Amino acid sequence: MLTDRAIPQSVRQEHDPLADPDWQEPEAPVERLSWLRLGILVLVLAGLGAGSAATVLHLRDTAGPTAKSWAVPYVDVTLTPTFQFQDPKANPANDVALAFVVADPKDGCSPSWGGAYSPDEAAASLELDRRISQLRSAGGNIMLSVGGQTNTELAVACTDQARLTDAYRQLVRRYDVKTLDLDIEGTAVADQASLRRRALALAALQAERESAGQPLAVWLTLPVTPNGLTADGLGAVRTTLEGGVSLRGVNVMTMDFGSQQSSHPNMLELSTQALESTHRQLSALYLRLGVQLTPPQVWSRLGATPMIGQNDVDAERFTLDDARGLASFAVEKGLGRVSMWSLNRDARCRGTFTNVVVHSNTCSGVTQEALAFSSVFAGLPGSAVGMSGRESVTVPNQESIVDDPTTSPYPVWRITAQYVNGYKVVWHGVVYEAKWANKGVDPSAAGDASNPTPWSVIGPVGPTETAPRPSPTVTGVTVAWNPATLYARGERVLFEGLPYQARWSTKGDAPSTQYPISPDEPWQPLFTVPGEPVTN
Incomplete structure (x- = not known):
C-alpha cells in the first residue's frame, strides 16, 4: 500500500491444507474444537450474522451475494501536500480510510499519526478533526487504519495489554469510528505475541462497544500472492478469530506481486486469482474452526x-481498465469491500514522459484524468454498517449563519481582502483554505470545470471555538501608536497590544486589525495570525 511494499517474488507454501489454495474440503468430519475454543468462536460468530449452538455451524445457502461492495479508498493523512478528503471537489468517495495510526516513537503505547503527530497535534496542524466533521456533516464517514508498512503498529510496540487496549479505545472514542482497519505487514504478520495482544485488545473493545449499543467492525488488511494469503497471513486471521475478535472481513492488498512471468503482467487477472485463492483459504479456515459458510x-x-x-514492482501497472474490471468482479461476487492506495495518488504525474516508470506517493504514474480511479470505485453500490450510503458528498447550505469574529478560529472572509495560497478563513460557519491567490471570490460559491473555485472546504466551526490569538514575531516594542506623530519608515509601534512597523512615512493612519492586512496598508504587522500559511 505504501512504497517499498513489494511481496517476495517467491513465497514458500507450508505443507498445511490451509496454506494450499488447491486444498479441497475432506469428506471426513472436521477436527472438533476444545470447549474453551468453542466458547470463543460462539462469541465471534455472533458478529457474523449466524446463530447456532452446534459445534459446526451450518448456514443456509442463499442465491446471490450477501453484501453490496463498499468503496472506501485510503488517504495518506500525513503526506504533503495535504489531501482534502472532506472536499467534494477533491474527493468523489463517500467514505474514506484514514491511514496510518501507528505507535508514537517516544511511547509505544500512545497512538500517533505516522509517528509525527499526536491526535491533538493532528487536529491543530492538519485540521484532521475538523475535516472529519465536515465529511460527516455532508453524509460521508471514515474508517481508521492502524499499522501500515512504515513505522510500528501499536500491538508490536506496546507489550502492556491494558495500555494497548486503552490506545485502541482512545482512537475509537476520539474519532467515533464504527470500523477499524488493522493493516498488518512485514515482520508483524508473523509476530505471534503481537497478534495475540492485538486480538485480546480488540475483542475487549468490541465487547465494550457492543454493551454500549455502538458495535465496532474490524477488518484485517494483509499482503497476498496470486496463490492467496501467505501461511503467516492465514495464521494471523486464525489467531485473530481464536482471540475472540468478531472479524468483519479480510482485505487483501492486490499489488506488488513480484511478477516474473511477463514484462506486462495482467494485474486484473492476478488480482482476481488472488481473491479466488483467498476465498478458498477462508472457506477452509472457517470450516476448520467449526463454521460452514456459503x-x-x-x-x-x-x-x-x-x-x-504504477506499483512498487516496475513491471506492474494497475490501469483504469483493471479498475473497471475489479469493480465488475466485486459486484458480481458480492465482495464486501474495495479500497485503493490511494486518493493522494489519483492523478497523472506532471512533467514525465509516457511509459516511464514513476514511483510517487502523489501521482499514479499512468495516463489518467484526475480522480479517475476514485470515480470508478465510487460507483459501487454498498456502504458499511452505520454509514449513510449516499452516492456523493455535498456541502450543507449554511448561508443563514452569521459569522462572529469572537467565536471564529480564523479571520472572517472579506470581499476586499487579497488571500494567498494556504490562507484559512471562516465563512457562514465553515472553515475554507485558499488553493491559490484570489480576491473577491465567495468561498461558498460553487465552481465548475471552466471556472473552478479557489477555495477548499475544510470543515465546520465548532461550538466552543474562539477568535484567533495573534503571535508577535518580535520583542521590545513598547511605544504606543499616536495619531499626532509623524512616523518614519521602519519605526515600530504597539497598537491594541500588537507590534507594527511603518512601511513608509505616515501620520494619522491607524494600523489595521482586519486580517489579512493588505500590503497597501502603511503599517506592516510584526505578528502572525492563525490561518496565515506558514512560510520558511
Missing part, C-alpha cells in the same frame, strides 16, 4: 485493495 458469505467477508497505477 460461498457468497465468504465473498462478503473479503476486500481488495489495489495500488492504482
